[in-house]
Structure formats: structure tokens, C-alpha cells
Amino acid sequence: MKSMNILALDTSTEFCSVALWSNGQVTEQAVHAVQTHSTILLEMVDAVCRSAAVHLGMLDAIAYGEGPGAFTGLRIACSVAQGLALVNQTPMIGISTLAAMALRSNAERVVCCLDARMNEVYHAAYERRGSLYIEVSAPCVCPPDQAPRLADVWSGCGSGFIAYPQFLMQSTGVAADAIVANVYPHASNIAALAVPLLQADSATRGVATPRYVRNQVALKTAER
Numbered sequence: 001m002k003s004m005n006i007l008a009l010d011t012s013t014e015f016c017s018v019a020l021w022s023n024g025q026v027t028e029q030a031v032h033a034v035q036t037h038s039t040i041l042l043e044m045v046d047a048v049c050r051s052a053a054v055h056l057g058m059l060d061a062i063a064y065g066e067g068p069g070a071f072t073g074l075r076i077a078c079s080v081a082q083g084l085a086l087v088n089q090t091p092m093i094g095i096s097t098l099a100a101m102a103l104r105s106n107a108e109r110v111v112c113c114l115d116a117r118m119n120e121v122y123h124a125a126y127e128r129r130g131s132l133y134i135e136v137s138a139p140c141v142c143p144p145d146q147a148p149r150l151a152d153v154w155s156g157c158g159s160g161f162i163a164y165p166q167f168l169m170q171s172t173g174v175a176a177d178a179i180v181a182n183v184y185p186h187a188s189n190i191a192a193l194a195v196p197l198l199q200a201d202s203a204t205r206g207v208a209t210p211r212y213v214r215n216q217v218a219l220k221t222a223e224r
Contacts, residue, residue: 004060004198007045007084008191011037011077012069012097013114013159018044019187020052021195027052028188037076045084059090061203063194065185066094067211068122068139069114074210082208091203093194094211097185098158102126102133104189105157105180109136111150111172112183113160116141121160121168122213123147132196141214147171157183 006021016033019026029044064081067074085092098112114122121144125137137148144164156174161181
């Protein structure tokens with residue numbers, strides 16, 4: 001495998017994580033940040049890079065959780081990734097937060113659901129094929145009782161199953177004993193998913209773009 005260094009960031013949920021993938025070795029930090037991502041993220045980047053003895057000029061790419069997830073959180077990761085990339089014109093790679101959850105779950109077939117608030121979930125489904133996770137149901141936002149139902153037997157993961165367990169089990173067909181709800185996007189998984197993309201020369205330069213999936217940030221007064 002080609003020698004490479006990938007810095008990965010995720011601030012899409014209440015957790016904040018940073019990972020440095022360096023030739024197969026991963027150095028990482030994760031904090032339950034709640035709403036302090038913007039004040040701690042750069043400190044975490046510095047700590048991880050120092051621990052791995054890798055400075056910004058040695059990075060081959062910066063990967064970030066592009067979404068879906070919290071609107072403000074996605075913008076923080078994109079802004080920091082783009083700012084760090086500008087220093088040395090480092091390529092960037094946006095990674096789906098739901099795909100990162102699939103990898104973290106280590107399940108063969110998994111429905112990934114994040115609580116999207118406003119009585120909705122961010123939903124996607126992935127199937128393991130070899131060392132890769134293939135998207136079977138594309139990321140979307142929907143009410144939990146309208147989540148796509150898939151054939152065969154599926155596992156479930158993510159905070160959506162904490163917020164709306166009965167609705168999601170009924171709509172997706174995922175059984176209660178096949179749910180690992182406490183799975184969140186993590187920078188180490190984002191880094192791992194970025195490796196084959198960097199090898200395939202799929203990194204971009206210029207603008208880090210969030211993948212919101214949903215355009216409406218909050219309920220209007222009448223909707224509330």
C-alpha cells in the first residue's frame with residue numbers, strides 16, 4: 001500500500017472526533033462535545049498530529065464527515081477542513097456520515113439512522129461486500145414510520161433507533177435484538193473510507209461541501 005497520511009474530522013453529531021491515518025496506523029481522539037465542537041476541534045487536531053508525529057505539510061488528504069447530520073456541526077467540519085487544506089493545498093475528501101456508521105457497526109447488512117430532530121431521521125442502508133460497504137438505500141430524511149423497508153434480514157444502528165425505536169422497527173423490519181443504537185459517525189472510520197478514494201485519485205481541491213439532505217433547519221411556528 002502506498003505510504004500516505006490522512007487527517008479525518010467529524011462534528012456531525014454531539015460527538016467530536018479527529019483521527020490521523022498514517023500508513024495503516026490510526027491515532028484518534030473523540031469527545032462528547034455537545035455544542036463545543038468549534039472551540040475544541042483545532043486543539044484535537046493539534047494533539048492527534050503531535051501524537052502521530054505528522055504535521056500538516058505531510059498530509060496527503062483531509063477527510064471530513066460531509067453529512068447528513070447537525071447543520072452547524074457539518075459547517076464546522078467543512079470550514080476547518082477547508083482552512084487546514086488551504087495552508088498546503090491539501091486535497092479534501094467528503095465522506096458520508098451514515099457510511100462511516102455502517103463501517104463502525106461491522107454488520108453484514110445495516111440500516112443506519114441518525115435522529116434528525118423535527119420528528120425525522122436521516123436514513124441509509126449498506127451491505128458489506130468484501131472489505132467495502134455498498135450503498136443499498138441512499139441517504140434521505142424521512143419520518144421514522146416512513147423509513148424504507150428492505151428485503152432480507154438487516155441490523156440497525158444509530159441514534160434514530162434510540163429516539164424512535166418502535167416506529168423504525170415497524171417501518172424497516174429490523175428486529176430489536178439486531179439493533180446497536182449507540183453507534184455514531186467517527187473520524188477513524190471516515191479516514192478508513194477515505195483511503196481507497198485517495199488511492200483512486202478521487203480527492204478534490206477548493207471547497208468542502210456539506211451534504212445536508214434536508215433543507216429546512218427548524219420547524220416553523222405553525223408547524224410547531
